[in-house]
Amino acid sequence: MYELKDRDKIIVYTGPDGSGRKSVAEAVGQTFGMAKVISFVTRAPRPGDVDGQDYHFISHELYKQMERQEEFLESVEIDGDYYGIRGLDVELGLNKYGCIYTVLNRDGADILKNMYGDKVIRFFIYADRRTVEERERKQGLDESIIQKHLSHYDHDMDYRSSCEHAVENFDLGQATYEISNTLENYLQRGLIDKD
Ligand SMILES: Nc1ncnc2c1ncn2[C@@H]1O[C@H](COP(=O)(O)OP(=O)(O)OP(=O)(O)O)[C@@H](O)[C@H]1O
Numbered sequence: 001m002y003e004l005k006d007r008d009k010i011i012v013y014t015g016p017d018g019s020g021r022k023s024v025a026e027a028v029g030q031t032f033g034m035a036k037v038i039s040f041v042t043r044a045p046r047p048g049d050v051d052g053q054d055y056h057f058i059s060h061e062l063y064k065q066m067e068r069q070e071e072f073l074e075s076v077e078i079d080g081d082y083y084g085i086r087g088l089d090v091e092l093g094l095n096k097y098g099c100i101y102t103v104l105n106r107d108g109a110d111i112l113k114n115m116y117g118d119k120v121i122r123f124f125i126y127a128d129r130r131t132v133e134e135r136e137r138k139q140g141l142d143e144s145i146i147q148k149h150l151s152h153y154d155h156d157m158d159y160r161s162s163c164e165h166a167v168e169n170f171d172l173g174q175a176t177y178e179i180s181n182t183l184e185n186y187l188q189r190g191l192i193d194k195d
């Protein structure tokens with residue numbers, strides 16, 4: 001486990017698939033100039049997924065090898081595929097920026113919270129079920145994937161009360177602004193005009 005410095009912060013975006021966690025995370029990340037930690041995954045890329053940008057897409061064998069080498073800070077199985085973030089990436093990001101962000105399911109968010117306590121700030125991003133479904137259809141996701149995601153919607157929503165902050169992503173600009181203001185209270189970067 002990587003030892004965090006006093007001011008280090010790990011921002012975790014979680015919530016139901018399709019609620020807009022990545023969109024919000026990237027917009028806020030740009031505002032604050034913080035590093036995104038890209039997950040390693042064994043699932044196949046979907047149309048539009050970019051290797052090295054959305055995920056590091058790797059084989060099951062390589063994932064298991066990295067796991068044996070204890071490279072992952074957290075690692076979970078979701079619907080038969082493995083997902084994890086590498087300790088080294090977290091360490092490098094924190095050394096450079098003092099703050100990193102990542103998009104995780106609730107199990108991964110719990111793992112990091114249990115490891116690093118107050119240094120982990122969880123933003124629960126949500127939208128109602130119909131909105132999530134509509135967004136995923138519009139994105140052109142395969143119907144089987146949409147149904148898989150919707151099958152965990154209620155379980156994902158139940159995690160809301162465990163998170164430090166919950167933000168509805170109806171309007172992307174508004175959600176980004178709200179989160180940026182909240183984060184500014186933690187990071188004190190003097191970046192946000194609150195008027
Ligand atoms: N406020 C919004 N209004 C309309 N569309 C949105 C909004 N936020 C995000 N979207 C769109 O919804 C889709 C899902 O967003 P995004 O990929 O950010 O969600 P996610 O929670 O990270 O889900 P997943 O992990 O399943 O990709 C994308 O096409 C994105 O452009």
Ligand SMILES: Nc1nc2c(ncn2[C@@H]2O[C@H](COP(=O)(O)O)[C@@H](O)[C@H]2O)c(=O)[nH]1
Pocket residue numbers: 016017039040043074075076078083084085103104105106107108109
């Ligand atoms: N615990 C972790 N969860 C992760 C990680 N990378 C992504 N995710 C979450 O998995 C689901 C499924 O993602 P999909 O892209 O296959 O639809 C979603 O909730 C992601 O946020 C990770 O490294 N660890």
